[in-house]
Amino acid sequence: MNDRNPAVLETLVTAKDVALGVVNCAGQTLTIMPGQVVGLLGKNGAGKTTLLDGLLGYTFLNAGEVSLFGHKPTELPADVCSQIGFVAQQDDLLPWLTGSEMLAATRLFYPHWNHQLVDRLLDRWSVPTWQKVSDMSVGERQKLALVAAMAHEPKLLVLDEPAASLDQLARRALIGELIDIVADGERSILLSSHIFSDIERVASEVWLLEKGRITYQGGLDELKESVVRLHLSRPLQVNGSLALTTKQVIRTEVNTGRETWIIRGWNEALAAECAAQITSPYQVEALGLEDAFVEISQ
Numbered sequence: 001m002n003d004r005n006p007a008v009l010e011t012l013v014t015a016k017d018v019a020l021g022v023v024n025c026a027g028q029t030l031t032i033m034p035g036q037v038v039g040l041l042g043k044n045g046a047g048k049t050t051l052l053d054g055l056l057g058y059t060f061l062n063a064g065e066v067s068l069f070g071h072k073p074t075e076l077p078a079d080v081c082s083q084i085g086f087v088a089q090q091d092d093l094l095p096w097l098t099g100s101e102m103l104a105a106t107r108l109f110y111p112h113w114n115h116q117l118v119d120r121l122l123d124r125w126s127v128p129t130w131q132k133v134s135d136m137s138v139g140e141r142q143k144l145a146l147v148a149a150m151a152h153e154p155k156l157l158v159l160d161e162p163a164a165s166l167d168q169l170a171r172r173a174l175i176g177e178l179i180d181i182v183a184d185g186e187r188s189i190l191l192s193s194h195i196f197s198d199i200e201r202v203a204s205e206v207w208l209l210e211k212g213r214i215t216y217q218g219g220l221d222e223l224k225e226s227v228v229r230l231h232l233s234r235p236l237q238v239n240g241s242l243a244l245t246t247k248q249v250i251r252t253e254v255n256t257g258r259e260t261w262i263i264r265g266w267n268e269a270l271a272a273e274c275a276a277q278i279t280s281p282y283q284v285e286a287l288g289l290e291d292a293f294v295e296i297s298q
């Protein structure tokens with residue numbers, strides 16, 4: 001137990017050198033601190049669900065260590081389990097129960113249950129709680145699973161594609177709820193999503209997963225700022241000393257009269273170097289999260 005180091009005690013999740021399935025984070029440490037909303041991004045098959053399952057102890061690790069509130073995920077005491085909420089990509093609701101019965105059964109596992117929150121969400125999302133889970137639409141099931149995971153007000157809420165089947169109104173309501181959850185700075189959320197506008201609204205941190213490796217762990221804004229398009233007029237006039245590497249220029253597009261360089265790892269030093277060494281006209285285009293992700297992932 002990490003009971004002597006307050007900095008470690010504060011960390012809700014630490015995952016070191018984790019490897020399972022397609023995920024291989026050897027040499028990498030992932031952390032989630034109280035108050036953080038971490039957006040887990042990656043293409044289909046990158047390993048997002050695999051990583052989430054490994055962090056929560058649903059799948060055994062091939063290598064590495066995970067600490068959840070200071071415990072191994074496979075050995076969580078009951079009081080720690082009740083601090084965690086999870087909505088899987090494919091919900092694990094019991095199809096033969098009605099929505100109300102499902103919530104009543106879930107409630108048995110938790111000492112704390114916010115009835116007002118449950119009533120408000122069910123009403124706002126028009127969840128037909130009198131229907132059997134098996135008769136609900138995919139979106140209604142997803143809403144019910146979200147209510148069941150949020151009702152005990154967990155300190156760590158893990159959501160795997162929580163909005164994939166929600167309509168725009170329900171998605172907006174969910175994002176509002178998530179923003180409220182972390183407002184006091186004590187609770188944290190880890191969510192994977194392909195809906196970048198949602199991630200941009202709610203996440204402070206991003207983990208970028210590419211072919212099972214975390215290639216970025218840090219602030220959302222820093223990630224966006226680190227990828228730019230440089231639009232250069234041709235003919236190019238560049239001093240021989242321009243030291244951009246192929247790792248930084250991840251792609252080029254050449255057209256008559258101009259060319260575009262997609263640059264990863266853009267920072268003040270690179271900006272200064274370009275300003276000093278490129279003597280023909282050029283513009284720097286900042287990218288949104290989705291464009292940055294698409295450029296990185298091509």
Ligand SMILES: Nc1ncnc2c1ncn2[C@@H]1O[C@H](COP(=O)(O)OP(=O)(O)OP(=O)(O)O)[C@@H](O)[C@H]1O
Nearest residue numbers: 021022042043044045046047048049050051089161
């Ligand atoms: N049950 C399984 N058995 C065997 N291989 C699996 C299983 N689940 C996942 N995989 C493999 O692991 C890879 C990563 O799957 P995972 O579900 O973690 O990706 P993901 O990033 O969550 O994808 P998506 O965005 O499509 O949900 C898949 O390409 C698949 O080959």
